[in-house]
Amino acid sequence: MTPSAISATVDRIVSERLKAKAARAGTYLVLLGLVLWSIQVTIIADTDWHRLGSFASVMRAVGRFVGVDFVLVPQLVQPMLETFMMACLGTVLGCFISLPVAWLGALNVTPSKYIAYPMGRFLMTLSRSIHEIVWALIFVSAVGLGSLAGILALACRSVGFISKISAEAIENIDHKPVEAIRAVGGNNFQVMYYGILPQILAVVLGTIVFEWDINIRRSAIMGLVGAGGLGLTFHRQMVMYNYPGVTTVILAILVLILIGEVFSHFVRKAVI
Amino acid sequence: MAILEVSDLRVRYVTGGPDVLKGVSFHVDAEDFFAIIGPSGSGKSTLVRCINRLVEPYAGRVTLYGEDVTRMAARQLRRLRRNVGMIFQEFNLVNRMSVMDNVLSGRLGYVGNARSLFRLFPRADITRALELLDRVGLGDFVDTRADKLSGGQRQRVGIARALMQNPKLLLLDEPTSSLDPKISREVMALIKEIAGDFNVPVLCNIHDVQLATEFCNKIIGLQDGTKMFEGPTESLDRKALDEIYAMEVL
Numbered sequence: 001m002t003p004s005a006i007s008a009t010v011d012r013i014v015s016e017r018l019k020a021k022a023a024r025a026g027t028y029l030v031l032l033g034l035v036l037w038s039i040q041v042t043i044i045a046d047t048d049w050h051r052l053g054s055f056a057s058v059m060r061a062v063g064r065f066v067g068v069d070f071v072l073v074p075q076l077v078q079p080m081l082e083t084f085m086m087a088c089l090g091t092v093l094g095c096f097i098s099l100p101v102a103w104l105g106a107l108n109v110t111p112s113k114y115i116a117y118p119m120g121r122f123l124m125t126l127s128r129s130i131h132e133i134v135w136a137l138i139f140v141s142a143v144g145l146g147s148l149a150g151i152l153a154l155a156c157r158s159v160g161f162i163s164k165i166s167a168e169a170i171e172n173i174d175h176k177p178v179e180a181i182r183a184v185g186g187n188n189f190q191v192m193y194y195g196i197l198p199q200i201l202a203v204v205l206g207t208i209v210f211e212w213d214i215n216i217r218r219s220a221i222m223g224l225v226g227a228g229g230l231g232l233t234f235h236r237q238m239v240m241y242n243y244p245g246v247t248t249v250i251l252a253i254l255v256l257i258l259i260g261e262v263f264s265h266f267v268r269k270a271v272i
Numbered sequence: 273m274a275i276l277e278v279s280d281l282r283v284r285y286v287t288g289g290p291d292v293l294k295g296v297s298f299h300v301d302a303e304d305f306f307a308i309i310g311p312s313g314s315g316k317s318t319l320v321r322c323i324n325r326l327v328e329p330y331a332g333r334v335t336l337y338g339e340d341v342t343r344m345a346a347r348q349l350r351r352l353r354r355n356v357g358m359i360f361q362e363f364n365l366v367n368r369m370s371v372m373d374n375v376l377s378g379r380l381g382y383v384g385n386a387r388s389l390f391r392l393f394p395r396a397d398i399t400r401a402l403e404l405l406d407r408v409g410l411g412d413f414v415d416t417r418a419d420k421l422s423g424g425q426r427q428r429v430g431i432a433r434a435l436m437q438n439p440k441l442l443l444l445d446e447p448t449s450s451l452d453p454k455i456s457r458e459v460m461a462l463i464k465e466i467a468g469d470f471n472v473p474v475l476c477n478i479h480d481v482q483l484a485t486e487f488c489n490k491i492i493g494l495q496d497g498t499k500m501f502e503g504p505t506e507s508l509d510r511k512a513l514d515e516i517y518a519m520e521v522l
Contacts, residue, residue, distance in 0.1 A: 176363075177366045
C-alpha cells in the first residue's frame with residue numbers, strides 16, 4: 001500500500017476505535033445512572049432510616065437471633081417428622097401426576113401435536129410459575145390447615161420440573177428398541193414400558209430424588225402459611241418474638257436438609 | 273408355493289415427494305432364503321419394513337400366508353407382527369435389560385398388559401428362551417445386561433428374540449452390517465441353520481453381495497426403488513451386478 005493509503009486506513013481505524021470506546025463509555029454511564037436511580041427509588045426513598053438507627057443497632061438486632069433455645073428442641077421432633085413426611089408424600093404424589101403430563105408434553109409420544117402437546121407444556125409451565133407458597137395458600141383455603149394442604153401444594157409444584165425433564169428424556173430416546181417392540185407385535189403400553197421406560201428411568205429417578213430434596217426445604221416454608229410441619233413452629237416463635245427459638249427452628253430445618261442431602265447421595269449412587 | 277407375495281409396492285416418505293419404492297413385485301416361497309441386494313438408498317430397508325408395515329406403502333399390496341397385510345387394521349396387524357420375526361442391523365435391543373428379558377420380549381405380542389407390567393412370562397416361554405439362548409451360544413449370559421455384550425453377541429440375542437415368536441417368516445434388515453467379516457459369516461450361518469431347523473422362510477436385506485450369494489438361494493436386486501434383477505443365486509452374474517450397482521463391483 002502507498003504511504004497515503006496506509007495513513008488513511010490508520011486514520012479510519014483510529015476514529016472507529018474512538019467511536020467504539022465512546023459508545024461503550026456512554027453505555028456504562030447510562031447503566032450507572034440507572035443503578036443509582038434504582039438505589040434512590042427503592043432503597044434510599046423507601047427505607048425507614050430513623051428506625052434503622054446506627055450500624056451498631058443493626059448488628060444488635062441481628063445478634064438477638066444468635067443463640068439456641070434448648071427447651072424448644074424436644075418439641076421440634078414431631079414437626080420435623082411431619083415436614084419430612086410431607087415432602088416425601090408430596091413428591092410421590094407429584095410423580096404420579098407428572099407421568100401423564102410428561103407423556104402429553106413429549107413430541108414423539110404425545111397423542112396429538114396440536115392439542116395434547118400444548119396442553120402438556122401449559123401444565124408444566126403453570127406448575128412452575130406458581131410459587132409454592134401460593135400453591136399452599138390455595139390448598140389451605142381449599143382443604144383447610146394442616147399437612148394435606150402442604151402435600152397437595154408440593155405435588156402441584158413438583159409436577160413442573162419432573163415432567164419437564166421426563167418429557168425431554170422421552171424426546172431424546174433411541175428409537176430402535178421402540179421399533180423392535182412394535183415389530184414383535186407389542187401394543188402401545190408394551191412399547192412404552194419396554195421400549196421407552198428403561199431408557200428414561202435413570203434420568204427420571206435422578207430428577208425425582210433431586211425434587212424430593214428441594215421439597216424438604218419447600219415443605220418447611222409452607223408451614224408459614226398453615227400447611228403444617230416446622231413452618232408452623234417457626235411462625236409461633238416469630239409471633240412470640242422468641243428469637244433464639246426462631247434460630248433453633250432454622251437449625252432444625254438445616255438438619256432436615258442435611259439428612260436429605262445424605263439420602264440423595266446414596267439413592268443416586270444406587271439408581272444411576 | 274408362495275407364502276409372501278408383494279405386488280406393485282410403492283412407498284414415498286413425503287406426500288408429493290419422490291417415490292422410494294417404485295412398484296416392486298416379487299414372491300417368496302416356503303423354503304427360500306431370499307436376498308434383496310442393491311446400492312445404498314435403493315430402498316432395500318424400506319422394502320423389508322413394508323412386509324410388517326413398520327413403513328406404510330401408499331400403493332400396492334403385500335400378502336402373507338393369504339392375508340392382505342397392507343389393508344389390515346391395528347389389532348390384526350399386531351397379530352401378524354407377532355408371527356413375523358425381525359432381526360435388525362443395530363440389534364435394537366433394550367440395553368438396560370438383561371439378555372433373558374430381551375429374549376422374552378419376543379413374546380410381548382402374546383402376553384397381556386398385566387403380565388407385561390410385572391414381567392410374568394409363562395414358564396413355557398422361559399424354558400424356550402433358555403433353549404434358544406443355548407442354541408445361539410449365549411447360555412452363560414442369561415442375566416447379563418444387554419449393553420455389556422459384544423456386537424456379535426447382541427445380534428445372537430436378536431436372533432433368539434426373533435425365534436421366540438415362533439415366526440412364520442423371518443425378516444433381516446442388514447443383520448451383519450455392524451459386524452466384522454468373520455462374525456458376519458458366523459451369524460448368517462447360524463440364522464440359516466436355525467431357519468432350516470424350524471422351517472422358517474427368510475427375507476434378507478443385505479448389501480454384502482458375497483454373503484448374499486453364499487447363503488441365499490434367491491436374489492432380487494434393487495436400484496433406486498426399482499427391481500433390476502430377480503432370479504436364483506446362480507444366475508446372478510457379473511453383468512447383472514453391474515446393472516444393479518451401476519458400476520464395477522468386485
